[in-house]
Amino acid sequence: MDIVIKLSQFLLSLSLLIILHELGHFIPAKLFKTRVEKFYLFFDVKYSLLKKKIGETEYGIGWLPLGGYVKISGMIDESMDKEQMALPPQPWEFRSKPAWQRLIIMLGGVTVNFILAFIIYIGMAFAYGDTYIANSDLKDGLLIENKAMQNAGFKTGDRIISIDGEKVERFDNAINAKVVMAKQVLIERNGTEQSITMPNDFVDQLSKFEKGPLVSLRMPFAITSISEGSVNTALQPKDIIISLNGKPTRYFDEVISVLENNKNKTISATVLRNEKEVPLKVIISKDGKLGLGIGALGMDSLEKLGYYKISKQEFGLLESIPVGLEKGKDQLVGYGKQLKMIFSPSTGAYKQVGGFKAIFDIFPNTWSWEVFWTITALLSIMLGVMNLLPIPALDGGHVMFLLYEIVSGKKPSDKFLENAQMVGFVLLITLLLFANGNDIYKAILGK
Missing domain, CATH: 2.30.42.10 (PDZ domain)
Structure with missing residues (x-):
């Protein structure tokens, strides 16, 4: 039963993100009178599970859950429809539209991803409020059992004062993510403050020990x-x-x-x-x-027994907007820092890149809407950022060429775009194999 709940959350979140991302392309395409031939959840390689044609568009569900797509007429995409591109341009085709319209169509998907994440964070602030423990109330410090943290110089009983110069006002789930990406952490130990410089390869070191929180509350x-x-x-x-x-x-x-x-x-x-x-x-x-x-x-029991004072802040609808926007901004900046670490070989962070199993594993075995929406919002940000990477075959690659066209006034040839698409496709397959290969490697080693 646990695996069913976990799988249900994974598929629901993935489906929601894919459909809304593709709608981000679909809606502006329709507004600019561009023909959309297909709208698919998952890939329909050779055959589809469900399909129905409504008007000029075929809607369907594919069998390969690696993403989804909209096939827009007159556009060089993953379908590599060279026969269509060899014919004279038609008014309803993507290639016939002004560059600014094509740019809006291509940016539609990631725009929806970012908007969705911010809406979720606003909704969560309104529905659940904010529960936390003031950092000043952690009189006896934190529990630090993680071996990589201990090797870096932390001990149980330490209280984290600031991370990279930013004062820690409260203890919540975000503190672990901040410590992972930190360069300098100021702690208080036995009434004395001291600074700990994080190892450059800290992320790599984390992979060598059992998984678990870097810091957590000390419990009775x-x-x-x-x-x-x-x-x-x-x-x-x-x-x-x-x-x-x-x-x-x-x-x-x-x-x-x-x-x-x-x-x-x-x-x-x-x-x-x-x-x-x-x-x-x-x-x-x-x-x-x-x-x-x-x-x-x-x-509630911990507070009743006098271990911690739990602070709960509730927000009205209008109050939830700036709170949700701030939360979304923090997550966006945080994920950007993670990507920077991944592309810095010296950190060893690339070894922790995961594929679909890694995403599947972050969903819990029990159903919680609060956890579900938290993960979905983060995945939406991740999907948006990844799609903006300037790699041909991703939205960011198309945007890169469109910006070149707008600035220079010269449109890249169809042949160049076809070759770039193939190079980008090979890069994506390589990244996909690397990420999912990491999952398999860790599974074999039991990590």
């Missing part, structure tokens, strides 16, 4: 179950261990540290049970275990 040691055969029957589900061997253990990492130092021993403990402190004894195995199931508490 909350018991969810007692394993069968466990000798610690005095413990109960919902207990929270707050002291071991006379030492306060407010956080999970502190409990683990005491257990590691007292293997194969019986020690005193205090648990919080139904809001009361209960003293008891616990037996630690030779492996430093208690034989328990543990889990994370919800934000």
Whole structure:
């Protein structure tokens, strides 16, 4: 069932993005009286799953879920329809339209992608508001278990003050992405500030260790179950261990540290049970275990127990607009920085480029509209930016040649455009094979 939910979110998000992107080309083409021969979700190589012709356009769903397309008459695209291009230009064809109209048609797809992302962020601000923890409230710092972070110089208990000179006002999901792309991070450790210079190949180093958040909240040691055969029957589900061997253990990492130092021993403990402190004894195995199931508490429980103060900010419809626009801008700038890292070989970031499996993996196994729309907005930005790259066969390649035509007054020949399209197609296939090859390589290595 989990895989069905994950796959459903993946296909729904992908379909939505493809259809709206292609509509971005379709609508201005129609407005400028340009004939659109096909409008397809997914590619119909050899055959299609569904198709229906309405007017001059065939609408359909292909079987190969690698994208979608609109086939515009008189345009050199992935269809490479040389027979049509060999005939005299017709008034309804793309090549017969003024350069400014062709430019609007080609920019339509990415424009829709960016608009969609900003609309989603505005809608999410209105529907869900903004939940966060003020950075100043993280008195005991953050949990840092990631080996690459530890190798860079971070320790559990550190509080991040600023990233590349930008002060961190709040702790939320965005902080991990910012740290990945950071060059300099200012932290507070034991009341003293110090600066950590991030390794140039930090992204590459991340791939060598288990996946997980770079930084996360320190959580209490909350018991969810007692394993069968466990000798610690005095413990109960919902207990929270707050002291071991006379030492306060407010956080999970502190409990683990005491257990590691007292293997194969019986020690005193205090648990919080139904809001009361209960003293008891616990037996630690030779492996430093208690034989328990543990889990994370919800934000409401953490706030009630006095671990964190949760701030929630709600927005009206008009207030949501600047909030959503700012969120979209931050994501757009952030993805631009990621691309810069990918195209800088010294960072090793290119090794982390993923294909369809990588996109599939970011969707959760449980359905959450908030998570779904968050991922869809980010993918929409990614699709828009990638399509703007000046590679022939992508929208950005067509835009590049159209801008040349507008500036110089000279239109590239059809033969040149055909050859450029072929070069771009080969580049795209190479990138596709590289990205999905990375997925396969990581799957083989179990990363």
